[in-house]
Amino acid sequence: MPKNKSDSEKIRNTIREIISNQKRKTVTVLSSLLAIQDSLHYLPDEAIEETAIHCKVTINDVWSVASFYTNFRFTPPGNNTLDVCWGPTCHITGSQKLIGQAHAQLEIEGEGETKDGKVTLRYSTCLGACAQSPVFAVNHEMHGKMTKNKVDQLINKLTK
Amino acid sequence: MTEKYLKLKDQATVYIDKLYQNKLVIKVQTGTSGQALGADEILNTLITKADKKTTILEVGSMGFMYLEPIIVVYQNDNKFYYGNVTKSIAEDVFDHYQNNENFYEENCFAYESDETISTKIPKLDDLPQFSKQLRIATRNFGEITPGDLFQYIAKDGYSALNKALFEMKPEDVLEEVKNSGLRGRGGAAFPTGLKWSFLAPSAAPVKYVLCNSEEGDPGAFNDKGILETDPHTLVEGLILNGYATNSTHSYVFIRQGHDIPINAVERAIKEAYNNGILGKNILGSNFNFEMEVSLTGDSYVAGEETALMEAIEGKRSTPRFKPPFPAASGLWKKPTNINNVKTISYVPEIIKHGSEWFKGTGTEKSTGTAIVCLTGHLKRPGMYEIPMGMTINEVLTDLGGGSNSSDIKMLQTGGPLGGVLGKDAFDTKIDFDEMSQAGAILGSGGIIVCDESVSVVDLIRNLVAFNQFESCGKCFPCRLGNTHMLDVLERLCNSKSKPDDLKLLERIGNSMKIGSLCGHGQLGFNPISSALKYFEQEIMTAVNNNSEPLEKMYTPTRTRPGELE
Numbered sequence: 001m002p003k004n005k006s007d008s009e010k011i012r013n014t015i016r017e018i019i020s021n022q023k024r025k026t027v028t029v030l031s032s033l034l035a036i037q038d039s040l041h042y043l044p045d046e047a048i049e050e051t052a053i054h055c056k057v058t059i060n061d062v063w064s065v066a067s068f069y070t071n072f073r074f075t076p077p078g079n080n081t082l083d084v085c086w087g088p089t090c091h092i093t094g095s096q097k098l099i100g101q102a103h104a105q106l107e108i109e110g111e112g113e114t115k116d117g118k119v120t121l122r123y124s125t126c127l128g129a130c131a132q133s134p135v136f137a138v139n140h141e142m143h144g145k146m147t148k149n150k151v152d153q154l155i156n157k158l159t160k
Numbered sequence: 161m162t163e164k165y166l167k168l169k170d171q172a173t174v175y176i177d178k179l180y181q182n183k184l185v186i187k188v189q190t191g192t193s194g195q196a197l198g199a200d201e202i203l204n205t206l207i208t209k210a211d212k213k214t215t216i217l218e219v220g221s222m223g224f225m226y227l228e229p230i231i232v233v234y235q236n237d238n239k240f241y242y243g244n245v246t247k248s249i250a251e252d253v254f255d256h257y258q259n260n261e262n263f264y265e266e267n268c269f270a271y272e273s274d275e276t277i278s279t280k281i282p283k284l285d286d287l288p289q290f291s292k293q294l295r296i297a298t299r300n301f302g303e304i305t306p307g308d309l310f311q312y313i314a315k316d317g318y319s320a321l322n323k324a325l326f327e328m329k330p331e332d333v334l335e336e337v338k339n340s341g342l343r344g345r346g347g348a349a350f351p352t353g354l355k356w357s358f359l360a361p362s363a364a365p366v367k368y369v370l371c372n373s374e375e376g377d378p379g380a381f382n383d384k385g386i387l388e389t390d391p392h393t394l395v396e397g398l399i400l401n402g403y404a405t406n407s408t409h410s411y412v413f414i415r416q417g418h419d420i421p422i423n424a425v426e427r428a429i430k431e432a433y434n435n436g437i438l439g440k441n442i443l444g445s446n447f448n449f450e451m452e453v454s455l456t457g458d459s460y461v462a463g464e465e466t467a468l469m470e471a472i473e474g475k476r477s478t479p480r481f482k483p484p485f486p487a488a489s490g491l492w493k494k495p496t497n498i499n500n501v502k503t504i505s506y507v508p509e510i511i512k513h514g515s516e517w518f519k520g521t522g523t524e525k526s527t528g529t530a531i532v533c534l535t536g537h538l539k540r541p542g543m544y545e546i547p548m549g550m551t552i553n554e555v556l557t558d559l560g561g562g563s564n565s566s567d568i569k570m571l572q573t574g575g576p577l578g579g580v581l582g583k584d585a586f587d588t589k590i591d592f593d594e595m596s597q598a599g600a601i602l603g604s605g606g607i608i609v610c611d612e613s614v615s616v617v618d619l620i621r622n623l624v625a626f627n628q629f630e631s632c633g634k635c636f637p638c639r640l641g642n643t644h645m646l647d648v649l650e651r652l653c654n655s656k657s658k659p660d661d662l663k664l665l666e667r668i669g670n671s672m673k674i675g676s677l678c679g680h681g682q683l684g685f686n687p688i689s690s691a692l693k694y695f696e697q698e699i700m701t702a703v704n705n706n707s708e709p710l711e712k713m714y715t716p717t718r719t720r721p722g723e724l725e
Contacts, residue, residue, distance in 0.1 A: 025452055026411075028474020034416050034455055055474070068476040068632075069457025070716070071416065086715055087378030088572055089535040091622045092614045099714045111716060123716045125460070125626060126378035128418060129196040130533065130606075131225035131541035140419065144196030 008046060015040075015050045029055050029065050033072065042073045078113045078120035080158050082106075083137040087126040095134040098151050099123075102136075105155045119158050164436060164444040165322040172313040179311075184214045184257050185234040188250075189302055191221040191388050192381065192420050199229040202250045206231075209254055220389025220424075222302025224289065225542040226561075227269055232302070233257055238273040240264070241284065288558040289540055294521060294529050297505040298545045300390040307427030309435060312392035318437060320511040321396050324403055325445040333404035333511060334360055340515035341527035342507075346372055346463075346500030347574065347603040347679070349526075349592040358487035359405040359497045367407040368496040370472070371398050371504055373414040373421070374456060374463035377575030378626065380606030382531040383501040385543050387414065387421035390505075391428035395451065397504035399442065400511060402449045405497060411454040413468055426453055460630035464678045465498040467632065478634040479678040502531055502605075522548030526591035530602060534560045536609035537568065548591045552581070555590060556609065566612040570694065574603025576623040576630075577683040580616065582694025599690035616695040617702045618710050621649045623687040625715045631680060638681025641672040645688070652702045653710040662703050 018039055019032045032051045037043055043066055052062045066072050084099045106114050106121060113120050127135045132144025138154060146154075179185075188203040206216045224230060227243030231250055235257060242253055249267050256264040263277050270284040271277055284290050295301065304311040312318070324333050338353025359367060371394065375383040386394055398410050412425055429451050432438040440448045454472045456462045462477035469491045471477035490496025506528060510518045519527045526548040532555060535541045539561030546555060556568060571581045579600030581588070588598045595602040610619060628642035645668050651657045658664075669685025676682050692699060701707045 024454070026454060026472070028472075030457060030471060030474040031455065032474075034457060038416075064476055065457075065474065069459050070629075071458040085378075086622070086713075087626070088576065088619065088622050089379045089608050091713075092536055092608065092610050092619065096711065096713060103714075110714070123714065125458075125630065126376065128375075128381050128384050129193045130379050130381055130535040130608075131193050131543070132196040132228070133535060133541075135196060140417065142192060142196035144193070 011044055012046050012050060015044075015047050016054075019050060019054045027055070029057060029062055030069070033062070033066055037072060042076050044074075078117050080118060081120045081122060081137075081139055082155070082158065083122050083124040083127060083140075085124045085127050085133070085135045087124070087130070089130040090134040093133040095146075098134055098136070098146055098148070101148060101151050102155060105152070106159070114159070116159075119155075162322060162326050162444055165318065168310075168313055168318070168435060172310040175310040176314045179215060179217070180234075182213055182215045183235065185217060186210075186214065186254065186257075187217045187219045187232045187234070187302070189221050189228065189230040189232070190218050190420075191306075192384065192418070193225045194221055194228045194230070195420065197228050198247075201247055202229050202231065202245055205247050205250055206254055209251065214254075214258070218305055219302055220304075220306045221385065221543070223293075223298065223385075223543040223545075224540070226538075226540045230302075233264075236261070238277065239271060239284075240268050241270045242267045243269040289542070289544065289561065292550075292554070292558045293545050294547045295545045296509050296518075296521075296529050297386060297393065297502055298390070298531060298543070299509070300393065301385075301543075302389075304390065306389055306424040307391050307431065309392065309428070309431035309437075312390070316512070317392055317508075318396055318443075320508040321399055321403075321437070322443055324400055324511050325443055325447055328511075330360070330404050330406055333400060336511060336515045337404060337507060338515075340506075340510045340518040341522075341525070342503065342510065342518070343526065343592060344500055345502035345531070345605070347601065349602070352499065352503055355487075355497060355499070356401065356405050358485070359407065359495055362406075362487070362495040364495050366409060366494050367405065368491045368494055369398060369401045369405060369407045369410045370468065370491065370496060370498045371410065371412045371501055372463060372465065372468055372498055373412060373425075373501045374468065375501075375604060376415070376460035376463050376630070377604045377606050379535050379572065379608045380533050380575060380604040382533050382543055382605050384414075384418055384421040385531075385533075386501050386505050387412075388424045391421075391425040392432070393505045393508060394425065394501055395428050395432055395438070397507035398451065399438070399449055400507045401497065401499065401504055403447055407497070408449065410449065410451045411472055411491075412451065413454050413456065413462075413472060415462070416455045416457060422453065422455070429453065459632065460626075461632040461678065461680055464680065467678070468498060469496065476632070478632045481677065500604075523589065523591045525593055530590055530605055532559075532590070532605045532607055534607050534609065537563055537565055537611040537614075538609045539564045546590065549589050551586070552588050552590060552607075553586045555607070556586070560609065563609070563611050568609055569612045569614060570610050570616060570619070571600075572608040572610065572619060572623070572687075573606065574601035575606060576626040577601075577679060577686055578603045578606075579686055579690030580619065580694065581690065584694060599693050601686075615707075615710060616691050616698050617649070617652055617707070618713075620687045620691050621646070621653055621710075621713060624649055624684075625713065627680065627684050627687075629716055635676040635678075635681050637672045637675030638684060641668045641681065642684055644668050645684070652699075653713075655702075655705040655707065655709045657703050657705055662699075
């Protein structure tokens with residue numbers, strides 16, 4: 001969606017503030033992009049430009065970083081994020097069936113947003129709670145020992 | 161003891177006395193794994209219920225993840241452990257101990273006491289999954305609030321640092337680490353003291369020691385486990401690492417999004433700064449040392465030591481050519497050492513008790529302990545610290561409790577670039593060298609246990625898909641090789657394999673080995689080659705298209721220019 005000038009200026013100001021208020025001392029292209037995505041949940045075009053200006057590098061330099069790390073996204077995500085783990089432990093304890101179920105219930109194929117924009121589904125390589133596999137996470141909150149019923153409840157809550 | 165440290169000790173005593181002044185103290189084990197099952201809610205419930213007579217403490221996991229959420233009641237010098245706790249169980253336990261002095265048996269899985277309190281419930285020391293452990297780096301697990309400085313000091317924390325700063329020269333500390341035989345726990349098993357000795361002589365004014373907590377290995381969570389359970393052990397070890405190598409700055413490197421470990425280690429660093437343990441004139445000595453957390457985006461290769469430095473510098477995390485080696489030219493071209501969290505976390509205890517003490521555990525060439533993460537089809541998944549040299553069988557049975565379903569068929573160890581091991585290998589001792597001889601690596605300590613229901617071809621397909629997705633793309637043999645291997649494996653899974661597919665896989669694997677800069681490509685064929693060693697027949701059945709087609713696997717797609725048809 002094309003933004004008008006004043007919207008773009010507004011978002012630039014927000015981004016400038018985020019970049020200059022990073023709480024850790026070492027400021028880099030990566031740290032700036034992470035900070036922006038942390039508050040805006042995606043990287044608008046302005047983020048790339050402002051990061052380049054702040055870090056005194058080219059837009060290409062910033063893009064090379066932004067396009068490399070798989071957590072960065074360039075469009076706003078859905079209201080809620082559902083991370084599903086496909087790592088080996090979750091894989092052998094049945095995550096694939098649950099991922100399939102999540103697809104069906106959310107009516108999407110693969111990663112992405114539901115039609116109503118309520119939920120973003122993401123595949124995760126490991127959420128770090130492997131002892132409780134299979135693991136899903138909703139907005140960074142872990143849910144372990146997932147079952148068909150638990151997935152059902154979780155998604156119903158998200159799509160309500 | 162020096163004045164400054166004595167003062168901190170006194171403060172810790174006052175703090176602890178106040179913390180434990182109530183007759184009833186209940187510790188709730190949170191952490192990533194516990195929170196996945198609602199430990200947070202239990203903590204909040206208890207905090208809301210508690211009055212001034214009861215103390216509720218948040219602590220990290222003790223490693224018994226199969227029993228989580230766990231709460232521990234401290235009453236009259238006794239400890240009672242409750243497992244699989246729900247909100248209502250927690251309320252029942254709380255209500256009981258509020259009004260009674262006697263033991264509440266329901267949901268209790270172990271207790272600690274000088275007396276025999278129950279004949280039905282075992283003492284903690286009688287559980288093999290506890291008694292077979294030797295907890296050095298994880299000694300405070302389940303005991304203290306993560307990042308709380310005074311709780312750590314009350315457990316004798318920072319005494320090793322105090323000893324090093326005032327009783328030892330940097331070269332003595334280095335010598336002690338060298339003599340301990342400590343080897344890197346991140347995967348490569350390089351002798352730690354030797355690595356440090358490359359950095360120590362440099363007279364550069366700025367030198368870095370980096371702590372690698374990226375831990376992208378699925379199935380391993382012991383690095384994050386240390387960070388989120390006892391981050392001060394890591395902070396102390398890292399300062400010792402800096403002192404021994406005359407370094408000035410350090411970074412703790414961890415992936416964004418893992419908020420629980422990130423917050424815990426940031427709290428630890430902040431409290432250390434506030435109390436003169438980091439910054440200028442540490443504990444009143446002449447030693448200055450800075451520490452900061454550096455976050456990376458999602459990239460598995462960022463865990464490779466040169467790629468890690470690229471990420472701290474804010475660039476794409478792709479590996480660098482070596483030489484120059486990091487000790488000569490590393491982060492921002494300054495002399496640098498990179499060590500894994502676990503490696504560093506052993507150092508305080510080595511300095512405290514001496515290298516001979518450390519060498520007393522483990523095998524000749526793999527001293528000390530291994531922190532293993534058991535997951536998959538086991539009765540007792542969790543995180544356990546065991547002496548090196550224990551056999552795989554002992555670990556699976558005594559700690560893991562054996563299979564939770566059919567027989568155990570195979571293990572996947574050392575992360576997705578590690579190996580697949582069959583039953584024939586279960587007598588292997590867990591140490592660096594025996595594990596590599598068996599065709600796997602100990603690596604980060606993740607052991608994924610598969611029962612008979614798991615197809616070996618399906619498992620390798622998952623591992624190779626991970627490696628394909630996570631290849632950073634810098635070296636084409638790794639980038640294309642993994643993609644090509646995955647294509648071939650998909651054929652195998654769909655009973656569409658071609659006659660020479662196995663040979664093709666070997667050829668690709670070989671090209672990746674000789675043509676890639678870092679372990680990601682070099683070890684990329686490991687999952688297949690190790691699986692072939694133990695499951696040749698099963699793989700051949702798939703190669704000959706005689707096995708049932710497997711279900712489609714959902715994985716993220718990451719197309720590459722030049723991807724093979």
